[in-house]
Amino acid sequence: MKAWLCAHQLWRHVSGDLTRPVKPNPVTSEYTSDDNQWLEKVDRAFGWIYLMVEQEQRIHLTGIEDNAIQMWTKLEEVHMAKQAGARFNAYDDLFGIRKKEEESLMSVTNRIDSAMHTIQNLRPKGFTLEKLDEELASMAMIRSLPDDYSSFVSSLLLMDKLEKSTIQQAFHTEETQRDR
Known part of the structure; x- marks a missing residue:
């Protein structure tokens, strides 16, 4: 799944390496465009993660279906327990x-x-x-x-x-x- 997210330029949004643009004061059209692009990629990332996860694994995502970073972190905790x-x-x-x-x-x-x-x-x-x-x-x-x-x-x-x-x-x- 990570490779797929990388290939579709979504991984940095999921890993937290690419953060949401900082809102300037006053808000500029450039910021609005960058923020919208960032939000679109985050939406795509969490949508794809949810769709790619098997039905029985979705229980782990309850309550975090709209946050790609939290979804990935939870899946990693469940399937790659660092113990x-x-x-x-x-x-x-x-x-x-x-x-x-x-x-x-x-x-x-x-x-x-x-x-x-x-x-x-x-x-x-x-x-x-x-x-x-x-x-x-x-x-x-x-x-x-x-x-x-x-x-x-x-x-x-x-x-x-x-x-x-x-x-x-x-x-x-x-x-x-x-x-x-």
């Missing part, structure tokens, strides 16, 4: 990619690029290499667990952050509970 568990699953998907028997190397590369794009979209603002290192260590700890820890793993992946110290504390608590 550690979602990144864990995305990394797991990335490292699980294997070349299929009849698949070309270019196809594998494209699947890897797509997986990386998903990971990048799941990163919150201000995500640093230090935070990545912390999450990777936590992911390694979680992935080391055998299958009989699956419910424990599920609870860990619901956490907002995969901080190593928090995972270590959860491991200690889980081990204590299992030993009882």
Whole structure:
């Protein structure tokens, strides 16, 4: 959908990069023309977003059907939750990619690029290499667990952050509970 909005020169209105023209005092005809063009594109953007979203997904847009920026933000929150568990699953998907028997190397590369794009979209603002290192260590700890820890793993992946110290504390608590 983002590519479609870009191709129709609507993306900058949806992303918030292009804001409404500032109203001068006194109002000029140039401002009125620019403002009308901006409003037309915003109307087109929210109309297209609404039409492109599947019927069952429109529930997320209730009450914001006339604001393209809020619509996009809500859809992004719902479908691209920037939580550690979602990144864990995305990394797991990335490292699980294997070349299929009849698949070309270019196809594998494209699947890897797509997986990386998903990971990048799941990163919150201000995500640093230090935070990545912390999450990777936590992911390694979680992935080391055998299958009989699956419910424990599920609870860990619901956490907002995969901080190593928090995972270590959860491991200690889980081990204590299992030993009882």
